[in-house]
Amino acid sequence: MIPLDYIGFNHVYKSFGQTSVLDDFSFSVPAGRIICLIGPSGCGKTTILNLLTGLEQPDRGYISGTANLRISCVFQETRLLPWKTVSENISFVLQDLTMLQRQKLIDLHLKAMGLYEYRNSYPKTLSGGMKQRLALCRAFAFPHDLLLLDEPFKSLDVPLRMELVQQVAGMWIKNPRTIVFVTHDILDALLLGHFILVLSAKPTTTLDTLEINIPPGERVIAEEPFPAYYNHILALLEGRGEHEHA
Amino acid sequence: MKNSFLKSKHIAPLFSLVLFLAVWQFISGFYNPVIVPSPIETWHSFFSLAVSGLLWEQGRQTIIRGFAGFGLAVLAGTPLGFLIGLNQTAASLFQPLVVVLQVTPLISWLLLAMIWIGFSRVPLFVVFITTLPLIIINTIQGIKSVDLQLLQMAGVFRVDKLRIIREVYFPQVIPYLFAGLAAALGTTWRAVAMAELLSVNQGVGAGMAVARTNLETAALFAWTIFLIILGLLTDRLLSYLSRQKLNQWK
Structure with missing residues (x-):
């Protein structure tokens, strides 16, 4: 049983027609932190966010820690x-x-x-x-109690993306609430995430979970342990790495 | 050079009007004025109708009836369109009726209205019943084309349903509603004139009935021109309002 101040997926199954997107998918992370989900395109990251917002319901399993939470979201498209x-x-x-x-x-x-x-x-x-x-x-x-970011910087150039990542970090420092940040960019994840969940292609499973204790906003990506983390995540995404490394 | 002159925004329509008048004048030379009056004879007739005050008096009646029927159709059709577009049960109940309204011939409504509600209210009723489906159908089309991503966004932020209808649906329905209003206005002037022709002794249609009986073809043309001008003016006004409403953000 996961405590209430944790957000978790518990043996969640989700299919669309014949395509299984989540197959016995589980994770749990403490609330009030930034959780980054990183994985290949189309691996089901957006489905995870839709399940968190309640836009989709799991076929089996359950999501814990989100009941009665006020959820805010930044979508891939601006939706203004x-x-x-x-x-x-x-x-x-x-x-x-x-x-x-x-x-x-x-x-x-x-x-x-x-x-x-x-x-x-x-x-x-x-x-x-x-x-x-x-x-x-x-x-x-x-x-909000929970902020979902669905690849919000996908179409932006690197300097602007870095600026916005810093804005998110700054906002979290001022007001630390749970953020689930979906990205396909390793640098974004390393700059922001307290927890980085590296996801596999469909059906989605967690290849590894990295925990970073340096606060966002104080991280120097060129210094250890970040280059090692970067290479590890890259290797996992390319199918070369060992699972459950960190 | 010549082509760009003709393509200019104001010159080309003016040129086509002059060409039309020239062809009309030419053709009228071959016929008795009772069959095809010339543009000059038509202008004289238009002028004398205007000077006598008949044009304005009859025109006023037609405009009031037309706008009353059209206004009622907008007031009833817009909420009905929203209801059908947003509610599956309402769609199952009312959509077949809307199709029946749309395909029923104008003349059937005219004759039925004469029996049901008496002659004086026929023009208003006929305008209402013929423009109503145009408003409803265009509103439904607008609702069907609403951006689902924006609805999803409003749902995630738990915006209440009434605000979603007012602030997400309505602005996206407006362009479709304006298209419906333009089609309905075109129908309005045709329907009101035909209803007046057959049911009342006041209005442009009634004036046309008198002109036909007296074989005053030039007057018939003059009344027709009045209706065309009315249609063009209201269409331009609607286009202007549409641009004012949409240009700010589109």
Whole structure:
């Protein structure tokens, strides 16, 4: 039995038609940490997030530690409402707040992300990176216990991606809540994750779980143990590594 | 050079209008004015109808009836379209009826309305019943085309259903609704004139009935031109409103 302050998948099975995506999939990690899921494209990472949000239900098994959690999400696509301004896009997900509280919260997050001066602009006038920052803003502003990030930096160039990874780290340091971060980029995972789950191709199994105790934001990727971790994850993803190494 | 002159936004329509008038004038030269009046005779008739006040008085009646029937169809059709688009049970119940409304000939509605509700309300009823399915069908199409990813996003953030309808569905339905309104407006002026022709003694259709009885073909053409101008003006107005509404974010 997994304690309540852990988030876990317990012998979860999930298929779509004849395709088995998760087959007896289990993991458990403590709440309040950043958990990175890394694996090859199409390995079922998004299905794991959909199961966490409740958009999908497991065929068998159960997910623990997510009941009654307020869940926020950044999707692969920005999913902004084009007919709403930058401010209104954030306001859309904020309920049960007075107008003043809402505006304060919006302004706070827009300033933190450097989007305050664009608060009255429509998404069509923003660059790809700004739209992604707005999606992050919306997710951070939404009162949440669990934040899901589904490859949100996939289509961005390296400098912008690094900037946004630092923003996520900064946000977590200010307000440490559970983050499940799906990525296919090893560097992103090493910069952010307290736990890195390396996943196999379908049906998904956990090839290895790495635990990193250096806080996000204080990590120097060029220094040990990161190069070793990098090579280990790369080897696992390429099918060369030994399982359950760390 | 000549081609770019003709392609210019304002010159090409003007050129086609002049060409149309020239062909009309040419053809009218071969026929008695009772069969094909010339553009000049038509203009004279239009002018005398306008000066006598008949054009405005009859036109006003037609415009009021047309907009009343059209407005009622929008008020009833938009929520009905939302209901059918969003609710499977409502779709099973009402969608076949919408198809029946759509395929029933205009003349059947006209004759039935004369029997059911009396002559004076026939134009309004006919406009309502013929434009209603256009509004409903376009609203349903808009709902079916709503971006599922945005709905999923709103679901994850637990946005309440009413706000989802108002703030996610409605803005995406608007372009389809405008397309429905444009089609419905075109139908409105045709339907109201035909209903007036057969059922009442006021309005453009009634004016056309008088012109036909008196063999005043130029007046018949003048009334037709009035309806065309009305259709063009309302269509332009709708296009303008649509652009105003959508250009901000599209």
